[in-house]
Amino acid sequence: MLNPQLDADGKLKHLLTIEGLPKKILTQILDTAETFVGVAERDIKKVPLLRGKTVCNIFFENSTRTRTTFEIAAKRLSADVINLNVNTSSQSKGETILDTVDNLIAMHADMFVVRHGQSGAVHFIAQHVPDNISVINAGDGRHAHPTQGLLDVFTVRRYKPDMHNLRVALVGDVLHSRVARSEIHALTTLGVPEVRVIAPKTLLPAGVEKLGVQVFHDMKAGLKDADVVMMLRLQNERMSGALLPSAQEYFKTFGLTQEKLSYAKPDAIVMHPGPMNRGVEIDSSVADGSQSVILPQVTYGIAVRMAVMAILGGGA
């Protein structure tokens, strides 16, 4: 079967999920992102690659950080950017997804960045658009958030360049997390030998081991000698109800404190995709501490998104 993200020559055509992408393409994106890091440090933080192109951010689900960093990335590539918050526009008037997309195609958009609450919705749009348009998944349901996964491995690679000799622990709500899935696929594709997930049983999907991870239900054992600790966001609606007794109890058992972080290697880095719930999944002293690379993740997110758009936007 042809990978829907690649063209006939094996080049990236859409970015929908990291699952199934060859290592060569992941490495190309990360290496290209490396060249964009310096652009942000110059007087003129722009390169002319996407001059005259129009990038449409179509967000069927709310987002601040992801939408903003995609917008900044597109603008630093000199593209024109249109932001559509579909929640507040025509969909609420009854328009279908494909009608919304067709209207934007009629306005000569060149690239779509799409977030949608339903898993698979972005894939559906990618199958629908004409050949000259590329689609980037900015998060679909519980399925994938590939640029977040890429910026996370980019951050790991910057601080811990020897990816073949790393122990990475993901902590928290893996069940509902598209970020976790994308991170796991990116890490394993790039050859990280040991990826662990640490979570209560109620927040792990069935068969999570099949993704190539080791499962822990205890922070002390799971964090032992980890080089990288990736925290996941606990969504508000999960904090009460059947899955967890309470936010306080979750923090007591799985919240990352300095004490629990001390089980990891002394030079371990702490990551979080944001937005953070301080005092729920992470303690403020850790989030703002010397091992935290949470804000560099945001900065690198722009370079990684520039790289994805630059690779998709060129070539006949």
Add this chain to the structure above:
Amino acid sequence: MQLPDPETLLAEITAKVQAQLQPNTALVGIHSGGVWLMNRILDSIKQDIPHGMLDAAFYRDDYAQRGLKTEPKPSNIAFDVTDKHIILIDDIFYTGRTTRAAMNELFDYGRPASIQLAVLINRGGGELPITPDIVGAEILLKPNQNLQLSQDTKGKLHLTLEASDA
């Protein structure tokens, strides 16, 4: 065709670059060959001169046709470009399009006082009003010929000429 020895040509352009040095001179190599040459020039003249490197991949005019090259290298200009006399260094001068791209990138770092271009070989075929100021050798080649500079593990430079039928 007998190709010149690139090490001899390097010595010639090194002497010419040295003759052009002013208090405000900076050297900028274009990846990859231009950076090798710049490092060798810096080694020979043994002076502390501000220097940097450019890739210019994001400024090329063939991006729409060919896309981004798969292995771009980071540009790194760690000095203030404004009011510097910059000598751009590249290995082979052909259409002038790489030079155009590199100059555009340079101007996004600041406003240089002047830019000169030093190349190991001018192979002819310029398509823009750009000519190198410092040239090691002029060798006129046909469009189907491809002249490449390479560097071996000991740092020695080599030239290879290939012809394609296309």
